[in-house]
Amino acid sequence: MNLEKLCKIANTCVQCPLHESRTNVVFGEGPENAQIMLVGEAPGKNEDETGKPFIGMAGRLLSEILHEADLNRSQIYITSIVKCRPEDNRKPKKPEYSTCIDLYLKKQIELIDPDIIGLLGNSAAYALIGKKNIKQIHGETYELNGRKYMALFHPAAALYSRVLLPQLKEDMVTLKKEIES
Numbered sequence: 001m002n003l004e005k006l007c008k009i010a011n012t013c014v015q016c017p018l019h020e021s022r023t024n025v026v027f028g029e030g031p032e033n034a035q036i037m038l039v040g041e042a043p044g045k046n047e048d049e050t051g052k053p054f055i056g057m058a059g060r061l062l063s064e065i066l067h068e069a070d071l072n073r074s075q076i077y078i079t080s081i082v083k084c085r086p087e088d089n090r091k092p093k094k095p096e097y098s099t100c101i102d103l104y105l106k107k108q109i110e111l112i113d114p115d116i117i118g119l120l121g122n123s124a125a126y127a128l129i130g131k132k133n134i135k136q137i138h139g140e141t142y143e144l145n146g147r148k149y150m151a152l153f154h155p156a157a158a159l160y161s162r163v164l165l166p167q168l169k170e171d172m173v174t175l176k177k178e179i180e181s
């Protein structure tokens with residue numbers, strides 16, 4: 001199994017109710033040997049329409065933040081805990097993200113084998129490392145089952161509340177230092 005084959009399987013997936021509200025599956029994007037993976041909550045409208053992750057306003061902000069941290073977006077693998085857009089941009093439910101993580105995200109992580117996984121926002125942090133309060137845990141590294149994780153604010157949260165932006169930028173620099181150490 002490689003990422004391409006896994007993506008083909010995901011593209012016709014009907015394993016959770018989110019398949020009913022999607023236009024395109026947003027599997028993820030980036031190199032198979034990426035040192036950094038970033039995992040968000042779910043595709044939004046723009047992502048659903050194009051099948052590409054993080055391309056709306058939050059995605060553009062993410063690109064800027066990566067650039068400022070001297071990270072190249074094209075070298076990072078970017079995906080979400082669910083690959084299909086929930087209707088009205090609601091949060092994915094536990095059975096939905098648990099199914100999607102088991103079927104796809106865990107295999108993406110295995111195949112890519114990144115040095116660190118950045119969890120963008122509360123939903124990704126809770127789903128992957130069981131931590132709830134992003135305001136308390138952002139910027140900290142966590143080791144779980146041999147993997148290194150760091151939770152960061154979601155770029156959409158930083159768009160909504162600009163006071164979070166400097167902290168998100170700072171955490172992205174910390175994340176970069178983690179792969180250099």
Ligand code: SF4
Pocket residue numbers: 010013014015016017018019025082083084096099100103
């Ligand atoms: S969200 Fe994941 S598990 Fe659910 S239908 Fe889409 S690809 Fe399948």
